[in-house]
Amino acid sequence: MTTPTSTVPAELLRMTRLIGVPAHNLVVVGEGNTSMRVDADSFWIKCSGRGMHEIDERGFVQIAFAPILDLFDSDLSADALQTAMMDARVDPSGARPSVEVTFHASVLHGCAVNYIGHTHPLAVNGILCSTRAEQFAKNRLFPDEAVLCGPESVFVPYTDPGLPLARAIRDQVRLYMDQYEEAPKVILLQNHGLIVVGNTAQEILNVTAMCVKAAGIFTGACAVGEPVFMSREDIMHIYKRPDEIYRRQLFVG
Numbered sequence: 001m002t003t004p005t006s007t008v009p010a011e012l013l014r015m016t017r018l019i020g021v022p023a024h025n026l027v028v029v030g031e032g033n034t035s036m037r038v039d040a041d042s043f044w045i046k047c048s049g050r051g052m053h054e055i056d057e058r059g060f061v062q063i064a065f066a067p068i069l070d071l072f073d074s075d076l077s078a079d080a081l082q083t084a085m086m087d088a089r090v091d092p093s094g095a096r097p098s099v100e101v102t103f104h105a106s107v108l109h110g111c112a113v114n115y116i117g118h119t120h121p122l123a124v125n126g127i128l129c130s131t132r133a134e135q136f137a138k139n140r141l142f143p144d145e146a147v148l149c150g151p152e153s154v155f156v157p158y159t160d161p162g163l164p165l166a167r168a169i170r171d172q173v174r175l176y177m178d179q180y181e182e183a184p185k186v187i188l189l190q191n192h193g194l195i196v197v198g199n200t201a202q203e204i205l206n207v208t209a210m211c212v213k214a215a216g217i218f219t220g221a222c223a224v225g226e227p228v229f230m231s232r233e234d235i236m237h238i239y240k241r242p243d244e245i246y247r248r249q250l251f252v253g
């Protein structure tokens with residue numbers, strides 16, 4: 001039995017408010033969502049429809065992993081799914097979780113990470129809504145993009161939000177982890193947005209910022225010609241260099 005945690009962690013609140021700063025162009029109105037693992041049994045997630053910039057403790061709900069992970073093998077109707085998500089609240093008086101609670105549970109659990117930040121950044125979505133979406137996800141343009149965002153991003157073709165999208169993300173993340181033997185840092189959803197996965201709140205903020213910068217550079221490179229990507233060899237070399245691993249550890253806090 002999972003016991004309720006009394007307060008929403010300050011780091012989750014800080015990260016969510018910073019993501020929501022309007023000038024960052026990452027989310028508007030109630031877009032996007034954040035989550036943080038409490039322990040092996042439960043996690044906090046933003047409630048459905050809450051804006052991020054001025055969010056407070058009432059904007060989050062604690063959810064048990066097990067009943068949400070069980071949904072991946074179920075064949076429930078839409079109404080039954082909604083009920084099951086509400087039943088997964090650790091405190092039954094909590095508000096409704098984000099509709100994306102399924103992918104948060106699956107990624108926190110499957111990648112064994114502590115934080116997720118999901119946004120719809122202007123610069124990134126301009127690419128994800130174009131024919132170059134997968135090209136952006138699979139390549140790297142400059143060393144710090146490779147160091148912080150990983151050797152490539154997981155790319156998920158457009159899928160209906162909710163459980164179908166959560167299943168598609170789970171499948172693509174597994175393929176990435178089979179190839180690289182570690183969790184991805186960035187997941188890009190075609191025609192939808194960005195998911196950043198990490199172990200600290202600062203890592204989520206830093207990787208989100210670097211992915212947005214990479215999106216601006218990619219768009220600029222496409223505007224003046226064809227982007228020139230780093231070679232696979234150069235990407236893996238810089239990603240695994242001891243001095244760059246040291247810098248990455250400093251960046252993620």
Ligand SMILES: [Zn+2]
Pocket residue numbers: 032118119120192193
């Ligand atoms: Zn979204």
